[in-house]
Amino acid sequence: MSLRFPLLLSLAIGIATVPAYAADGDAESAKTTGRLPQHLQLSKEEAIVSDEAAYCDAIVDQAREMRYSAREEELQTMQSELERGLELMERKKTEFEKWVQRREEFATRASEALIAIYERMRPDAAAERLMIVDPMLASSILLKMPPAKSGTILNEMEAKKAAGITAIMAASADRGNG
Structure with missing residues (x-):
């Protein structure tokens, strides 16, 4: 007992x-x-909990490795997509630079032709047309003309328009010297 x-x-x-x-x-x-x-002996619930804990302990490293592998694979995919994007951007940049160069060449040729046209016009006709166009364009054209010709055209313009164009021309000249 x-x-x-x-x-x-x-x-x-x-x-x-x-x-x-x-x-x-x-x-x-x-x-x-x-x-x-x-x-x-352990009860069924205790045995199941014990088995689950043992299983989790046994696979924790394997699960961690699988997570790392999945993340590494995801990063490699992202990196290859980024590299493809960078290649595409580089091609677009090259294409854009070619277009800018063509535009500048065209603008240079067009502006030279445009200046020649305005130089050959009568001063009063040139003044009338330059008052209608954008003041920046008008000042650009007049800056590239010989001073005697551009002075004559400015003389034929309305005083307010001529003053505005002259201010733009002066600001442009200041930037060119600074």
């Missing part, structure tokens, strides 16, 4: 461990069957 009392007491208060001095019959049954006594 003295050996069974600690066992009954531990069961009554809900302690899961059993003292080492359990009944001899329990020790004998464990030796012959290869199983722990009933009161020492």
